[in-house]
Amino acid sequence: MFPVRDNLRKERLPAVTLTLVALNTLIYFWDRQWHFSGPNVVFADLAMRPQEVMRALGDSPNIDKFPLGTLFTSMFLHANLVHLLGNVIFLMVFGPSIERVMGGWRYVLYYIFWGVAASVTQVYVHPNSVGSVLGASGAIGGILGAYFVLFPSSKIEVIVPILLFLSFEIAAWILLGAWFLIQILLPQDGVANWAHVGGFLAGMVTVLIIGRKALLRNDDAPELLPATPI
Numbered sequence: 001m002f003p004v005r006d007n008l009r010k011e012r013l014p015a016v017t018l019t020l021v022a023l024n025t026l027i028y029f030w031d032r033q034w035h036f037s038g039p040n041v042v043f044a045d046l047a048m049r050p051q052e053v054m055r056a057l058g059d060s061p062n063i064d065k066f067p068l069g070t071l072f073t074s075m076f077l078h079a080n081l082v083h084l085l086g087n088v089i090f091l092m093v094f095g096p097s098i099e100r101v102m103g104g105w106r107y108v109l110y111y112i113f114w115g116v117a118a119s120v121t122q123v124y125v126h127p128n129s130v131g132s133v134l135g136a137s138g139a140i141g142g143i144l145g146a147y148f149v150l151f152p153s154s155k156i157e158v159i160v161p162i163l164l165f166l167s168f169e170i171a172a173w174i175l176l177g178a179w180f181l182i183q184i185l186l187p188q189d190g191v192a193n194w195a196h197v198g199g200f201l202a203g204m205v206t207v208l209i210i211g212r213k214a215l216l217r218n219d220d221a222p223e224l225l226p227a228t229p230i
Contacts, residue, residue, distance in 0.1 A: 002086075003093040003175065004167065007155040014096035016104045020111065021088050024136055027076050028084050036081055040134075047132035048074035050123040071123075075115035077134040087136045093156070094140075094147045101150060101215045114142020114202045121198025133192045138199035145203025148176040149212060 032038045040047065052067040078084040099107045118138020122129075152173035159167045180200050187193040207215065 001158050001160050002089055004157045004159055005093060006097065006151070006157075006172065007169075008097050008151065010096045010100070012100065014099050016099050016107050017091060017095035020095070020136075021091060024076060024078065024084065024087065028078050028081075031077065040077065043073070043077055046070055046073035047077055047134040048119050048123075049132055050126050050129040052130075053119075053123050054127045071116050071119040072112065074119060074132075074134045075112075075136050075139050078136070079134060083135055087140055090140050091136070091143070094143050097151060097154075098143050098146050102146075110142065110146075110203075110206055111139050114145075114199045114206070115139030117202035118142070118192075118195040118199035121201075122192045122195040125194040133195065135192070137192070138195040141196045141199025142203035142206070144176050144179065145200035145205075146207045147203075148173060148180075148200075149204050149207040150215060 027043065029035070031040050031043045033041055046069075048070040049067065053071065056063055056065050056067040078087065102110060115136070115138050118141055119133065122133050122138075152171070154172045155169040156172050156175050157167055157169050158175065159165050180197070183193040183196045183200070
């Protein structure tokens with residue numbers, strides 16, 4: 001089941017969201033020397049590995065601190081094309097509305113914060129893991145958490161490929177709530193589910209601290225009203 005669009009008007013170009021999509025896509029192909037598939041080549045050392053991050057937190061002056069930087073760099077890398085496309089879909093569906101209420105620069109800063117918070121959560125839960133953790137899913141999880149608090153009653157159109165791409169609408173709070181619970185109750189092998197959880201919670205907390213009403217108090221943002229069907 002994949003989200004297609006929400007029912008909030010977007011009369012302004014979501015420049016930051018589109019830039020994030022372009023940046024992730026560019027880095028994906030650059031990492032594979034412009035091939036559609038294959039292993040990470042150019043940026044393989046920028047993926048986050050929890051055990052290396054924990055070692056870098058030691059107090060010895062001789063310890064390499066570079067792994068701490070991968071808490072940031074890993075959010076721009078992807079394992080394969082399907083991984084990238086999945087993240088792009090969620091980013092394009094939920095990102096524009098969050099960008100609009102937060103403003104471009106604040107949206108960028110929170111996106112990065114949510115991504116780092118997601119990586120830290122994964123390290124905290126699995127500190128001895130030696131596997132690579134990479135992808136924008138944690139940062140996008142932050143977007144989903146923010147959306148969950150800001151627009152719980154908006155309608156999301158989703159499609160189900162196994163049912164001949166049947167489409168239907170579902171309330172955002174149901175879709176995103178189910179997504180969050182799946183990360184906890186039905187973790188998948190090879191997926192950094194706790195990074196998703198950490199990002200989602202970071203997004204929720206961000207909105208709760210700033211204040212939902214403060215973010216939605218935008219007299220010049222008619223595109224935030226539900227779109228009228230025709």
